[in-house]
Amino acid sequence: MAQHVKRAGLLTLADLATPMAVRVAATLRVADHIAAGRRTAEEIADAAGAHAGALDRLLRHLVTVDLFTRDDDGRYALTAFGEQLRDDHPAGKRQWLTSDGAVGRGDLAFVELAHSVRTGQASYPVRYGLSFWDDLGADPVLSASFDALMSRHIERDNSGIADAYDWASLGHVVDVGGGDGSLLARLLTAHGELRGTVVDLPGPAGKARELLRERGLLGRADVAPGSFFDPLPVGAGGYVLSAIIHDWDDEPAVKILRQCADAAGDDGVVLVIEAIGSDGESPNTVMDLRMLACAGGKERGLAELRAIAASAGLTVRGVHPVGHPSVTSIIELARE
Numbered sequence: 200m201a202q203h204v205k206r207a208g209l210l211t212l213a214d215l216a217t218p219m220a221v222r223v224a225a226t227l228r229v230a231d232h233i234a235a236g237r238r239t240a241e242e243i244a245d246a247a248g249a250h251a252g253a254l255d256r257l258l259r260h261l262v263t264v265d266l267f268t269r270d271d272d273g274r275y276a277l278t279a280f281g282e283q284l285r286d287d288h289p290a291g292k293r294q295w296l297t298s299d300g301a302v303g304r305g306d307l308a309f310v311e312l313a314h315s316v317r318t319g320q321a322s323y324p325v326r327y328g329l330s331f332w333d334d335l336g337a338d339p340v341l342s343a344s345f346d347a348l349m350s351r352h353i354e355r356d357n358s359g360i361a362d363a364y365d366w367a368s369l370g371h372v373v374d375v376g377g378g379d380g381s382l383l384a385r386l387l388t389a390h391g392e393l394r395g396t397v398v399d400l401p402g403p404a405g406k407a408r409e410l411l412r413e414r415g416l417l418g419r420a421d422v423a424p425g426s427f428f429d430p431l432p433v434g435a436g437g438y439v440l441s442a443i444i445h446d447w448d449d450e451p452a453v454k455i456l457r458q459c460a461d462a463a464g465d466d467g468v469v470l471v472i473e474a475i476g477s478d479g480e481s482p483n484t485v486m487d488l489r490m491l492a493c494a495g496g497k498e499r500g501l502a503e504l505r506a507i508a509a510s511a512g513l514t515v516r517g518v519h520p521v522g523h524p525s526v527t528s529i530i531e532l533a534r535e
Contacts, residue, residue, distance in 0.1 A: 220257050221284075222303060223295035224266070229258070230277055230284035233267070238274040256531055291351050294344070301345035305493040312492050319448075323497035331494045344400050347444070350381035360441075360472065361389035363521045364529050369468070370438030373398060375427045375459060383439075384414050387531055394419045396432055427455045431462035432447065438463050441472040445486075446496040449507055453467045456511035469513060469532040475500050477526040480517065490523030501530065508532050 206478045224230070227247040236473040240255035243456035247254070249429070255273075262269050265464035275286075281291050294474035323331045336341040353430075360382065366372065368388040374383040387393055387484045397407040397420070404424040410419045423432055428451070431438065438459040444452050476482050482498035492498035499507075505515050513532040521527040 216260065218287070220268070221258050221264075222296050222298060222306075223257060224261060225284055225293045226298045226302070227254075227288055227461045228286060228293075229254075229267075230281055230293070231286050233277050234285055235276055238276070240273065240275070241500065243275070245389055257286055290474060294348055294351070299344070300348065301331075301335060301341050302348055304334075304341070306489065308492045309488075312488070315491050315495075319491075319495075322492045323494065330428050336400065336402070339402060343406070346379040346403055346406055349378050353385065354440075358385070359521045360527075360529065361385050362529075364470070365490045366390045366437070367393055369393070371395065371435040371438055372433045372437040373432055373462070373469075374439045375455075376440065377407060378403045380410045380420075381420070382441050383407070383420060383442050384410060384416055387416050388414065391407050395437065396420065397422045398425065398427065398431060427458060429458070431458050433462045433464065435462070435467060437470050439470045439472065444471055444504070444507075445490055446494050448495050448497065449510075452496075453507050453510045456508060456513060456532070460511050460513050460532075463534075465534050467533075469508075470515065471504060471508075471530040471532060472521070473499065473504065473530065474527045474529060475504070475530070479528070509535070 209321065212356070227249055229247065232243045232246045237246055240258060241251045243249070244251035245255045258267055259268050259269065265278050268276045268278060270276075282288055283290050285385055286293050294300055295302050300305060302397065305323060308321070308323040308326050311325040314320070314325050317324045321330065327334055329337070331435075335345055350377060366386050366464055371394045372383070372386065373396045374380070375398050377383055377399055380397045383395045384396050387395055397411075399403065401424045404422045408422045411417050411422070424429070437447060440455065440459065443455065447455065456469065456483070463469055474486070480500035480502060483499055487498040490498060499514070501518065512535060514535045515530060516533045517531040519529040519531065521529060
């Protein structure tokens with residue numbers, strides 16, 4: 200038995216009260232209300248649209264895990280730990296936890312994890328009645344929250360992507376499923392001769408065009424609304440799939456890779472950016488379960504990526520580590 204299980208105790212390890220209380224506090228913006236000077240449960244509840252008595256009980260619990268303090272007059276304050284729940288905190292963690300956002304909403308599908316383990320299918324539709332991607336497609340606000348989080352992920356966690364590969368040698372890259380264009384913008388900014396295209400559904404594609412315009416990059420970039428299950432613009436030097444393949448089970452993942460391979464032809468490359476672990480075979484197990492529950496996807500090590508690439512007519516030509524979290528790498532694929 201792992202040492203952390205021995206220390207925590209099984210019931211503590213399985214407890215849902217604290218993580219759900221943290222997420223409710225994030226959703227209600229409790230830390231922001233406290234920072235704005237609302238200190239009692241009544242004041243915070245009034246601003247948050249909550250029941251004062253129930254909120255007080257939630258806050259009392261979160262005092263025990265050092266997110267807040269409570270004085271003898273029932274006035275709450277933020278600890279240094281609790282400051283991370285502020286919306287303007289540089290770590291940006293509130294946006295990942297709030298149930299109003301795409302990722303926080305998706306995490307609640309863990310309630311139906313048993314369905315996923317029994318069937319191998321996503322549990323998100325069991326909870327919400329439609330798939331994660333259909334849910335985003337039907338709700339522009341939810342979709343925008345997802346794009347914003349992915350953009351932040353690129354800016355904070357994977358900023359080394361632009362330096363981890365010889366992007367300039369490709370001439371033209373297509374960011375397949377490129378969201379709001381944040382990754383392509385970073386690549387074009389770092390490599391002045393590079394040109395690029397974002398391919399994504401109409402909503403994200405519109406955001407990408409706006410961002411590229413704001414960055415002054417439309418002279419070297421364009422946007423092609425579309426799906427990565429359909430034919431892609433042909434003839435570019437590289438086709439980028441950043442945190443895309445892990446969203447899908449093997450069969451759809453192979454279809455995506457095959458579309459990229461067909462567009463790249465014999466001379467282009469397909470660049471899969473995924474977190475594969477420091478040894479290439481130890482992807483994050485928490486993220487693996489999250490992808491299963493939320494989208495029916497999976498985290499893969501290099502051997503599994505090599506196998507699905509082969510099914511799409513591609514072979515691994517190189518692996519270029521980027522860094523944390525979970526040691527993201529650029530896996531370079533080409534025609535066999």
